[in-house]
Amino acid sequence: MNSLSVSEPNPLPNSLLRKLFHAFTGEYFWFYILLLPSILILVGLVIIPMLFTLRMSLANTSVTVIGGHGSLSMPWSGINNYIHLFQSPDFWQSFRETLFFWLASILIEVTVGVAIAVLMNQQFLGQRVFRIIVFIPWAIPTVVNSMMWGMIMDGNNYGALNDLLLRMHVIKNAIVWLNPSALFPHFSWLSHVLSSLGMNTAILSIIVGDEWHTLPIVVVLVLAGLQTIPVEYYEAARVEGATGWRKFRSITLPLLGPILSVVLILRTMQLLRAFTMIYTLEQFGLPVLSIQAYQQAFSFGSFGLGAATSFIIGLVALFISYIYIKRLYKEEL
Amino acid sequence: MLKRWGSTLGVAIGVTVFLAGCGSGGAAPSSGSNHTTGASGNGPITLNVLYMNQAGYTDTVLQDMAKQFETKYPNVKIDFTFLPYSQMHSAILTSSAAPTAQYDVVLSDLIWTGEFAGKGYTIPLNTYVNKDIPNPQDIPQSIWGGFTVKGNIMAMPFLANFQNFYYNKKMLAEAGFTTGPRTMSEWLHQMQVLKAKHIVQYPYEDSWTQAEGLVCDYVRTAGEFGNGNLFNAQGQPVMNQGPALKALNWMHELYVDGLVNPNSLTADEPTAADAFASGQVAYNTNWTFVTGIMNTKSTSKIVGDGVVAPFPVSQGTNQSTGSASISGFQGLAIPANTPQDLRSWAWKWIQFATSPEIQAQHLQSQWPVWSTVANSPQEAKINPAYKVYETNLNAVYNRPTISNYLSVSSIIQQYTHEAIAGTVPVQQAADQMVKQIEALGQ
Known part of the structure; x- marks a missing residue:
């Protein structure tokens, strides 16, 4: 036993050092050197702030000024902040609203986004011009888009949307679209559904404005995915007598899986931390x-x-992304 | 050779990364401040001043004041940062976390006074005021009260903002009224007649979006019903009883009856002012800047028709003042992490900008904090309604100066908004408000 411990000391540190040494001097030397700037940026702008935020979340963090010297004091408080949040009804209300915002947006993106992309994948006159037009909303800065939708959804009679609906006699009085404390008074069935979910007009209105802005990127990504599907598959299906829906369900949708997963992960992360439009319109x-x-x-x-x-936002995003990725790999296998 | 050079570089970078990681651990954010000071006061001095984009004392007015100050003190330069109101508090907060303040002088809203005093973010100015202000009693006590916590003056009053009652006399005349309302029941009657006669679709618009402006209107309305203090003498919240509850009911009823524009629930102060100045509504309760807007051709369609008046009050209440208003005072404060050698210069700037002489130069921009200036012949000439202003100023309610005011305000905003819109019944919303504020430990 003794001889074993003498002859075979813990090999890990030595081995690790050796590996590190080889990594920096061996055949991968330039590989690591070229990767280093990205690693430095990642560490400096992501990893360190993330760890710092984690540390803050585990402390009773506050700003203090003592002796004319300001600082951030972070006395350790364990998971008290998390317990406080989980016991707060406001947190759960926010959580529900966030999930609703994400789910409704994702549903619109997957259905409408894929539908537009499929349409745009067809050959028709002016196809290129149409593609450019569809992409324009994405190019508008988020703050500008938010203010524009603020004007469209102005609650007065002269708000663009109200004016249009009033002229078309769809509504009798202007709707305050961005009111976070109200439901749609003109559509009782919708009010009923929304109130049961704890939702309001403002969140739906913001979803519409946000989707107008972000749907193009979903369309472009899905369109790119569609163009990678070999035409032969569709021709074979046509020979077999498959209908349009059958071709979509059995060829298009399965082969779009990987790109849809990318879209879902990307958009889930964006939607769960959506801030600009909501803050601009509602503070x-x-x-x-x-x-x-x-x-x-x-x-x-x-x-x-x-x-x-x-x-918590990060963890929820991670959890949902994990489900997407797991499902994707399962389908691939 | 290449390998040896490469391994040296690799080790150097590795050490740098390691040290960078160590160094960033618990460090507070650096100030980024740019005070160019000579140690003995001989070199050029830059004072960084945080100010807010607003009407009244605008950026241009402030730049003009700074120019005069720099002429008087050639070795000092005033460097302004202008931010919207919504970013002011967070800017002061993050500057307080820095070892040295980013701003040597900050504009402080009266609702932050309690927090800044309680957490020590700004310094008391008593020593400076006692030494350099010969006649502090010339500033009304209601204004000092907004900036004083436990005897400590946390900011020097700079901007005497408060709300006025505005009405359109042409619309009222069409409805058969020769004057504005003096009581709440008169006001309600006038609004009902204006609506019934289709003179306007909505007689009244206010800034009831879920923000601080809503709290101001709620406090003021409670004041119109007899008492705008949302906390009793023991510091307990009383929104679910008495005038505060009446105010909430009043606001809700106006919304339900279509007497207030429903868009008020998403409108801020400038939006409500525009609605009034463009002749869409007959009444607006707003800050003093509306007087200028409604009387200026480029911003108003009701020039000559807008009247500034005392607030209507519930019969049998507020007999002594004949009005009830809300304060929105702003002061100039010195952050506690402003370097010692700059504090005297910071105070010199504050003393200069808030002086009666400087305020007298800008009467068209803003109501002065000094009574002698407010009662001067120049003010009477510029502002014929100055007596009404005085009445409303003497009738202001201050929002509570408590250290967690912003948390309290957030709760008030949420439940007041829901009560007005009818999402939650008024009594239930008021009870919830009280319950949650009590849970905060107030």
Whole structure:
């Protein structure tokens, strides 16, 4: 036993050092050197701030000025911030609103986005011009898009949307589209459904504005995916007498799986931390999780709670992405 | 050779990364401040001043004041940062976290006074005020009260903003009224007649979007019903009883009866002011800047028809003042992490900008904080309604100066908004408001 421990000391440190040494001097030397700038940026701008945020979320973090010297004090408080959040009805209300915002947006993107992409994949006159037009909303800065939709959804008679609906006699009085405390008074069935979900007019209105802005990128990605599907598959299906729907269900949709997963992961992450449009139009009136994180930290000075909320957003995004990825690999296998 | 050079470089970079990781651990954000100071005060000095984009004392007015100051003190340069209101608080908060303040002087809203005093973000100015302000009693006590916490003056009053009652006399005349309302029941009657006669679709518009402006209107309305204090003498919230509850019911009823434009629930102060100045509504309750807007041809369609008046009050209440308003005072404060050698210069700037002489130069921009200036012949000439202003100023309610005011305000905003819209019944919303504020530990 003794001889074994003498002859075979713990090999790990030696081996690890040797591996590191070889990594920096061996055949992969330039590989690592070229990768280094990206690693440095990743560490400096992502890893360190992330760890710092995690540390903040586990502390009773506050700004203190002592002796004319300002600092961020972070006395350890364990998981108190997380417990506080999970016990808060406001947090769960924000959580519900965030999930609703994500789910409704994703459903629109997958259905409408794929439908538009399939249409655009057909040969027709002016196809290229149409593709450019569809892509224009994506090029508009988010803040500009938010303000534009603020004007469209102005609650007065002269708001663009109200004016249109009033002229068409769809509504009798203007609707305050961006009111976070109201339901659609003119559509009782919708009000009923929304109230049972705890939703309001503002969140639906913002979803419409946000989708107008982001749908083009979904369309472009799906369109790229469609163009990788070999035409021969469709020809073979046509020879076999498959209908259009059957071709879509059995060829298009399965082969779009990988690109749809990318779209879903990308958009899930964006939607769960959506901030700009909501803040521009509602400030703190529609407290989805990202807004709540900002308010906790920068209005109330509770940086620990703000950091904890941010981490929860990250974990939810990670969980949903994990499900997508797992499902994707399962389908591929 | 190449390999040896490469391994040296690799080790160097590795060490750099390691040290960078160590260094960033618990460090507070650096200030980014740019005070160019000579140690003995001989060199050029730059004072960084945080100010807000707003009407009244605009960026241009402030630049003009700075020019005069720089002429008086050639070795000092005033460097402004202008931010919208929504970013001011977070800018002060993050600057406080820096070892040295990013801003040497900050514009402080009165609702932040309690927090800044409680957390020590700004310094008390008592020593400076006692030494350099010969006649502090010339500033009304209601204004000092907004910036004083436990005897400590946390900011020097700079901007005496408060709300006025505005009405369109032409519309009222069409409805058969010769004057504006003096009581709440008169006001309600006038609004009903204006609507019934189809003179306007919605007689009234206010800024009831879920923001601080809503709290101001709620406090003021409670004041119109007799008491705008949302907390009693023991510091307990009283929104679910008395005038505060009446105010909430009043706001909800106006919404339900279509007497207030439903768009008020998404409107801020400038939006509500525009609705009034463009002749869409007959009434607006708003800050003093509306007087200028409604009387200027380029911003108003009702020039000559807009009247500024005392607020109507519920019969039997507010007899002494004949009005009830809300304060929106702003002061100039010195952050606690402003370097010691700059504090005296920071105070010199504050003293200069808030002085009666400087305020007297800008009477067209803003109501002055000094009573002698407010009652001067120049003010009477520029602002014929100055007596009404005085009445409303004397009738202001201050929002509570408590250290967690912004958390309290957020709760008030949420439930007031829901109560007005009818998503939650008024009494239930008021009870929830009280319950949640009590849970905060107030």
